[in-house]
Amino acid sequence: MNNRYRIRNYGSFSRPTRHLGFPTLKHSEKAILPITVLFQNNGTFIDSQNETIKNTTGLWNRIVRGDFNQDGRIDFALGNYGMNSQLKPPLSLYYDDFDNNGSIDPILCVLESGKEYPFLSKDDIQSQLVSLKSKYVSYSSFADQTIHELCFLL
Secondary structure, rough: OOOOOOOEEEEEEEEEEOOOOOOOOOHHHHHHOOOOOOEEEOOOOEEOOOHHHHHHOOOOEEEEOOOOOOOOEEEEEEEOOOOOOOOOOOOEEEOOOOOOOOOOEEEEEEEEEEEEEOOHHHHHHHHOHHOOOOOOOOOHHHOOOOOOHHHHHH
C-alpha cells in the first residue's frame, strides 16, 4: 500500500499526496466550478467572460453539441447532477487494484458526519471486489462500513 496515492482536486487541477495509503480523487464544494468557455487564439486559450454562465455551478457530467435552435450555429447543452441527486460534494473516488487482479477498482464515496462511506450498494461493491463477499454476508454487516474499514479488510 505504500505506492498508493490520494489526489486532491484544487479547482480544476489535481495534485497527488499520500493519505492513509489509498489513492483518492477529492471533489469538495470549493471545487464546483462554473461552466467555462475558452476560445483558442494563436495557441493561447482565452476565457470568454460570458456573464450568463459565470453564475452556473454543479457536478457537470455531460456535454452535447448540435444546432438545437436551427440557426446554423453550433449550440452546446450541458448536464449535471441536480439538487435532488444523492451525489453531493464533497465526494471522494478511491481507486487502485485493491484485489490485485490487474484492473483498477474505483470506489465512489460520500461524506456523512465526517466519515466517508461507499456510495454504491453492497452488491455493486462485491461484484467489483469479490473478496468482500465472505467478509460481509448480510446487508446489515455492510451498511455502516466506512471506506477505510472496507479497504483495510482487502
